[in-house]
Amino acid sequence: MFATLMQQIANGIVFGALIALVALGYTMVYGIVQLINFAHGEVFMVGAFGGLATYTWVLPADVKQIWYVALPLMVLGGVVVSVLISLAMERIAYRPLRNAPRLAPLITALGVSVFLQEAVRLFYPNATSAQPFPATFITTPLVIGPVTVPASGILLVAVSIVLAILLQAYVNRSRMGRAMRATAQDPDTARLMGINPDRVIVVTFAIGAVLAGVGGVLYGVYINNIDNQIGFQNGVFAFTAAVLGGIGSIRGAVIGSFVIGLVKNLADVLLPGGTAYDYVWIFVLLIVVLVFAPQGLFGEAERVRA
Amino acid sequence: MSDTVQTGKPLLEVRDLCVAYGAIEAVRSVSFTVQAGQIVSLIGSNGAGKTTTLRTISGLLRPRSGQILFEGRPIHTQPAHAILGMGVAHCPEGRRLFPKMTVEENLLLGAYTRKDEGIAEDVERVYDLFPVLGERRGNKAGLFSGGEQQMLAIGRAMMSRPRLLMLDEPSMGLSPIMTQRIFDTIRDLQRLGTTVLLVEQNALAALAQSDYAHVVDLGRTTIEGTGHDLLADQRVRDAYLGEN
Numbered sequence: 001m002f003a004t005l006m007q008q009i010a011n012g013i014v015f016g017a018l019i020a021l022v023a024l025g026y027t028m029v030y031g032i033v034q035l036i037n038f039a040h041g042e043v044f045m046v047g048a049f050g051g052l053a054t055y056t057w058v059l060p061a062d063v064k065q066i067w068y069v070a071l072p073l074m075v076l077g078g079v080v081v082s083v084l085i086s087l088a089m090e091r092i093a094y095r096p097l098r099n100a101p102r103l104a105p106l107i108t109a110l111g112v113s114v115f116l117q118e119a120v121r122l123f124y125p126n127a128t129s130a131q132p133f134p135a136t137f138i139t140t141p142l143v144i145g146p147v148t149v150p151a152s153g154i155l156l157v158a159v160s161i162v163l164a165i166l167l168q169a170y171v172n173r174s175r176m177g178r179a180m181r182a183t184a185q186d187p188d189t190a191r192l193m194g195i196n197p198d199r200v201i202v203v204t205f206a207i208g209a210v211l212a213g214v215g216g217v218l219y220g221v222y223i224n225n226i227d228n229q230i231g232f233q234n235g236v237f238a239f240t241a242a243v244l245g246g247i248g249s250i251r252g253a254v255i256g257s258f259v260i261g262l263v264k265n266l267a268d269v270l271l272p273g274g275t276a277y278d279y280v281w282i283f284v285l286l287i288v289v290l291v292f293a294p295q296g297l298f299g300e301a302e303r304v305r306a
Numbered sequence: 307m308s309d310t311v312q313t314g315k316p317l318l319e320v321r322d323l324c325v326a327y328g329a330i331e332a333v334r335s336v337s338f339t340v341q342a343g344q345i346v347s348l349i350g351s352n353g354a355g356k357t358t359t360l361r362t363i364s365g366l367l368r369p370r371s372g373q374i375l376f377e378g379r380p381i382h383t384q385p386a387h388a389i390l391g392m393g394v395a396h397c398p399e400g401r402r403l404f405p406k407m408t409v410e411e412n413l414l415l416g417a418y419t420r421k422d423e424g425i426a427e428d429v430e431r432v433y434d435l436f437p438v439l440g441e442r443r444g445n446k447a448g449l450f451s452g453g454e455q456q457m458l459a460i461g462r463a464m465m466s467r468p469r470l471l472m473l474d475e476p477s478m479g480l481s482p483i484m485t486q487r488i489f490d491t492i493r494d495l496q497r498l499g500t501t502v503l504l505v506e507q508n509a510l511a512a513l514a515q516s517d518y519a520h521v522v523d524l525g526r527t528t529i530e531g532t533g534h535d536l537l538a539d540q541r542v543r544d545a546y547l548g549e550n
Contacts, residue, residue: 175418182404182415188366189402194390194419194466 003146008265014153014222016261017160021215022238023245023253024167025208031184031248032204034102035094038109041235042116043086043209047216048133048226049124050081055134064134075217082213083206085116090205095198113232120228130225152222159218163211164254171250176203184248236279237264240286246299255297259285315378317342317501318363318394318470323372325355325362331370332358334525340470341518345492345502347533349509349546350522356505357399359522360472363503364396365389376470391419395468399475399505401459405448409439412447412458416465425465432461435491453484460491464500471495472503477511489515509546513537521546 022044029037054077055064064070089112097105120127141150171177182190183200191197219234220226237260245256260282267281268274289297316339325333333355340346348356361367363374365386374382381389390396395416404412413432417425433440436457442450447458456476463471473492477485489511496502506512513519516533521542529541536542 175414178407178411178415179418181407185404185406186402189398189404190415191366191386192364192390192396192398192402193415193462194387195415196385196387 004269005266006145006147008269009262010147010149010153012262012265013258014149014156014261015265016241016258017157018215018219018222019234019238019241019260020160020164020254020257021211021218022234023241023257024164024211024250026239026242027245027247027249027253028167028180028204028208030242032180032201033094033098033105035105035109036239036247037094037208038106038235038239039089039093039112039116040086040208040212041231041233041238042113043082043231044212044216044219044234044238045226045228045231046085046116046120047078047082047209047213048220048230049078049120049127049131049216049228050213051075051078051217051220052131052133052226053077053081053124070134071217071221075214078217079210079213082209082216086205086209086212087202090202095201113235117228117232124228127228130227133220133224133226150222152218156218156222159214163214164250167207167211168250170207176200180204237282240282244286244289244296246296249296249298252296252298259297316340316375317377318503319373319375319378320359320363321373321375323359323362323374324370325358325367326370331525333362333369336372336522336525336527338520338527338530340501340503342469342501343496343499344517345496345504345515347504347506347512347516347519348522348527349506349512349519349536349542351546352507354522355525356522357474360396360398360474360503360505363389363472364394366396387419390466390468393467393469394472395463395466395470396472397459397463397474397476399478401455403447403455403459403462406446408444409447409450409458410443412462413465416462419466428465428467432464435494436461452479453481453487456480456484456488457491460488460495464495468500470501470503472505474505475507476504477506477508485511509542510537513542 022041025040025043026037029035051074054074055070058077059070059073093108093112094105097108141148142154171180179190179195179200182193182195183197187197219230241256241260242253244259245252263285264278264282267277271277271281273280318340320336320338323333323336324331336355336359348359350356358367362369365384369382373380376392376394381392404415410429413429417428433443438454439458439461447455450458476488480488492502493515504512504516513533513536519531519533519536520527521529529536529539531539
C-alpha cells in the first residue's frame with residue numbers, strides 16, 4: 001500500500017505539472033480580460049498535434065533518432081501552432097465582443113472549443129483514435145525506492161516549474177508585465193498611462209498559448225498517444241485548478257494544479273470508484289473550497305469595476 | 307496672476323462637444339480653449355459634465371459630436387494610449403492609482419510610453435518634490451493617505467512629461483492644508499512649463515489659482531473669464547461660492 005501511495009503521489013506531481021502549464025493560460029487571460037477562455041484546452045490539444053505533425057511530416061528520418069534535437073523541434077512546432085490558433089481566436093472570436101455583455105464571449109469560447117475539436121477531427125488523419133506519439137526518447141525511467149517515474153515525467157515537472165518561475169518574473173519585473181498588472185487592476189487607468197490594451201491582450205494570449213503548446217507536446221511524449229479530446233479532458237482539470245487556486249493568480253494556478261494532480265491520483269486508489277470518479281472528487285473539492293473561500297486559495301475578492 | 311490675452315493658436319481647443327451615455331447626454335455643448343502656459347479651470351456642480359469632458363479629451367469616451375483639437379490636430383478619433391503619447395496626461399477623479407503596486411511601479415507606469423534615458427532621473431525629481439513618496443517608494447500605493455495618494459497621482463501623470471496636464475478634482479477629500487499644498491504644486495508645475503486644465507468643485511480654490519476659467523452647467527459651458535473676474539462675478543458667487 002505504501003508503495004502504491006508513493007507512486008500515486010509521484011504520478012500526481014507529474015500530472016499537476018502538466019495541468020499547471022494549461023491552468024496558467026486560463027488564469028492569465030482571465031486576469032486581463034475577465035474571460036474564462038473555455039477554448040484554451042483546445043490550444044493545448046492543437047499544440048500536441050502540432051508537435052506530432054512536426055515529427056511525422058517535417059523532421060527528416062535521421063533527426064528523428066536524435067531525441068535532444070527532435071524533441072525541441074517538436075515543441076517548437078507545437079508552440080507555433082498553439083500561438084497561431086490562439087491569436088486567431090482572440091482576433092476573430094473575442095476582440096469583436098470586447099464590449100459585449102460577459103456572457104457573449106463565454107458562449108463564444110465554448111463554440112470555439114467545439115470548432116477546434118471538430119476541425120482537428122476533420123482535417124488531421126484519424127485524429128479521433130489515439131495517435132501514437134513517438135516514444136524513442138523515453139528510455140530509462142527514474143527509480144527511487146518503490147517509485148518509478150519515466151524520464152518524460154521528470155522533464156514535464158522540470159519544464160513546468162521553470163516556465164512558471166520565468167512567467168512570474170516576467171509579470172513582476174518587465175515593462176510589459178507591469179502593463180499587464182495595470183490592465184488587470186484598472187483597465188481605464190492603464191489606458192491613461194499610454195498602455196494599448198489590444199497589445200497587452202495579444203501578448204497575454206500568446207504567453208498562455210506558448211505554455212499550452214509546450215504542455216501539449218510534453219503530454220504526448222509522457223502519455224504516448226493523443227486524440228482530439230485531450231484538450232477538453234485536461235482543460236476541465238486545468239480550469240478547475242485555476243479556479244481552485246484563485247483565478248487571476250499565477251501562484252494560485254500552479255498550486256491549484258498540484259492539488260488537483262495529487263487529489264486525482266490519490267482518489268484513484270484511496271476512494272471508491274477508481275479513475276471513473278476522478279471528476280466527482282475534484283469537483284467536490286472545488287465546491288468545498290469555493291463555499292469557504294469563494295475567491296479560491298490565492299485569489300482576491302472580485303474587484304468592482306468602475 | 308498673469309493677465310493673459312486669449313490670442314494665438316491654443317494648445318487645446320474643444321468645439322461644441324456633445325457626449326452621451328446611451329440616451330443620456332452628459333455633455334451637451336461644451337466649448338473652450340486652453341492657451342499654452344495657462345492654468346484653466348472648469349468649475350461647476352456635481353454632474354455638470356466636467357469629468358465627462360476630461361474623459362472625452364483623454365480618449366476614454368468618444369464624443370457624439372463636436373471636435374477636440376490638440377495643437378491644432380483633431381484627437382477625438384484617437385485611442386486613449388495614443389493621446390497620452392501626443393502629450394496629454396489625465397490625472398483622473400479619485401486618483402485611480404494602482405493600489406497593489408508600489409509607489410515606484412506607479413511612477414514607472416506613468417512613463418510607460420517613454421523610451422528615453424531620463425526616466426530614473428524624473429522618478430527622483432518626483433521624490434524631491436514629494437519626499438514622503440521617496441521615503442516609502444517600495445510601499446504599496448494603496449497604503450498611503452488621501453493627500454499622499456494625490457501627490458503620487460500627480461507625480462505619475464507628470465512622468466509622461468505632458469504638455470497638457472488634466473487634473474480631475476485633485477482636492478477631493480483632502481484637508482484644507484493638503485488642498486493648499488496640492489494647489490501650490492500645480493502652480494509650481496505651471497512655472498516649470500506645464501499647461502494645466504483643472505476640474506474642480508472647490509470653485510473658490512480653483513478660481514484663485516486659475517488664469518482663465520469656464521463654468522459648466524448642465525452639460526454646457528456658460529460663463530467664462532479670468533479666475534479673478536469670475537471670483538467677482540455675482541452669478542458665480544451666488545451659484546458656486548456658497549453666497550446668497
